[in-house]
Amino acid sequence: MSAWPYIHNQHVKTIVRSDGCYLYQDDGKRLLDACGGAIVTNIGHGRREVAEVVAESTLNTGYVIPPWLTPERAALVERLTRDWFPPEMSHIHTTCGGSEGNEAAMKIAVQYHAAQGKPEKCKIVGRNVSYHGTTITTLAVGGHESRKTGLKHALQIHPSVEAPYMLRCEASDPTDHYVQQFIDGVEKEDPTTVAALIAEPITGASGGALVPPDDYWERVSAYCKEHDILIISDEVMTGYGRTGTRFGYQHWDFTPDIMVGGKGLAGGYAPITAVGSTDRVADQLASAGFDVMFHTFSAHPAACAAADKVLQILEEEDLVAQVAPKGEILMKQLEGAFSNHPHVGEIRGKGLLQAIELVANRDTLDAYDSHERIGGKVANLALEKGVCFYPGGNGIVKDVLVIGPPYTINEEQIGDIVRTLSEAVDEVTLN
Ligand SMILES: Cc1ncc(COP(=O)(O)O)c(C=O)c1O
DSSP: OOSSGGGOOTTOOOEEEEEBTEEEETTSOEEEETTHHHHTOSSOBOOHHHHHHHHHHHHHHSOOOTTSOOHHHHHHHHHIIIIISOTTOOEEEEESSHHHHHHHHHHHHHHHHHHTTOTTOOEEEEEESOOOOSSHHHHHHSOOGGGGTTTGGGSOOOOEEEOOOGGGOOOSSHHHHHHHHHHHHHHHHOGGGEEEEEEOSSBOTTTTSBOOOTTHHHHHHHHHHHTTOEEEEEOTTTTTTTTSSSSGGGGSSOOOSEEEEOGGGGTTSSOOEEEEEOHHHHHHHHHHTOOOOOOTTTTOHHHHHHHHHHHHHHHHTTHHHHHHHHHHHHHHHHHHHHTTOTTEEEEEEETTEEEEEEOSBTTTTBOOOGGGOHHHHHHHHHHHTTEEOEEEEETTEEEEEEEOOOTTOOHHHHHHHHHHHHHHHHHHHOO
C-alpha cells in the first residue's frame, strides 16, 4: 500500500470489482461511478473483450522497445488516423499519461520553431484556470494553483492568460474580452517569442466544464495562425467523445496543430495517451532531423491493444453518438433540480462532461470560503449515499462537482446521479 495520503478517503473502502457503471467495495456496497473515476471510463467497466486482447498481447509481444513496430501498435495508429484524428494529423506519438503527452506536445512545438531557425520562439502560453498535468513543466504552464503547493518557487514562469469563465465575466462582450486578453498577453511577450498556446477546448475538472463563448476559438486560432503560434489542444479529458464530438475542438471551426488525448483512449483499461501532430509540424521536425523521444513504456503493446479495442467498441456500439442526447437528459435533470437552488450558481458543460458550481449566495455569486471545503463535503456525502462525483475547481473557480459518467449510462442511472447530488447539496448547504 502506498504511503501517500491520497490512496485513502475515509468515505470509501477497498474497491474489489467494477462492472458497467458501478464500482464494488469489499463490504459489498455498490457505488455508481458518475465521474468515470477521473473522467476516464467511457465504455463502462468490466468488458471482457478488452481483457482478452490485453492477455493475448501480453503473451504475444510482452515488451518491445517503443520505436519498433508490433501488430498492436500498427492497428492502433491505423485506427486513430483513419477514424479519430483529423486527416491532416497523421503523425502519432504515444505516452502513458496525459502529463507526459502534454510534455511531448510542448517539446514538439518548440522543436518545430527551432527547425525553422527560430530558437527564440520558445515560450508556451497557458491559461488560468487549467490543468495540464503534474510534471514540473505541465504544472508550471497550467493554471491549477493548489497543485503547485510547495513547488511554486521551482516552477519556470510561463505567460498566462485568462481562460473563459462566463459565470463571473462582467464584460459586455465576453468573446471580445477573452480574445483580447489572450492577444494582449501574447503581445506583451512579443509574438515572435511565443511557440504555442496550450489549452483545453472546454476546461475540465480544474474549471468544472467551462465552455468558452461562441467565436472564441475561431478568433484565437486566427491570431495564432497569423503569428505562427501553434495551438496544442489538451484533449486529455475531452477526447474520444466525452463532450459529444470525437474531440472537444470540433464544437468550433478550427483545427489544432498538436492534440493530446489520454484518459478515454483506453477507457481506463490501460495507461495510454496519443499525441497527434499535423503533417506541417511533423515535416518540419523531420527536415531538421529532430526526433520525439519516447519513454520506456510508451506505446506498450498491451496498452495499444486495449486502446484499439476500446475505440472499436466506441465505434461499433455507436457510443459517441449517444453522448449528446444523454448529456441533454442529464442537463435537463440538473436544471430541474438546481435551477432555483439558492446555492447553485451555474449548471454547465457539454455532452457527458458537466458540472454544477456551488455558491454561498446565488444573487451576489459570492463563493464559499475555501476553508469550508463545501464541494468536498458534498462529494463525500454523495459517496456515502453511493454515488461518486469529482470535486473540482481551483483558484477563482471554487466548489464545482463534475459529472462524467460512462457513455453507457442509462436514464434511470442519470436519475440516481441527479437525485443523490440534489440530496447531498441540500444536506450540506441548507443546514
Ligand atoms: C485536461 C487534462 N490534461 C492533462 C491531465 C494530466 O493527465 P495525467 O493525470 O494522465 O497525467 C489531466 C488529468 O486530469 C487533464 O484533465
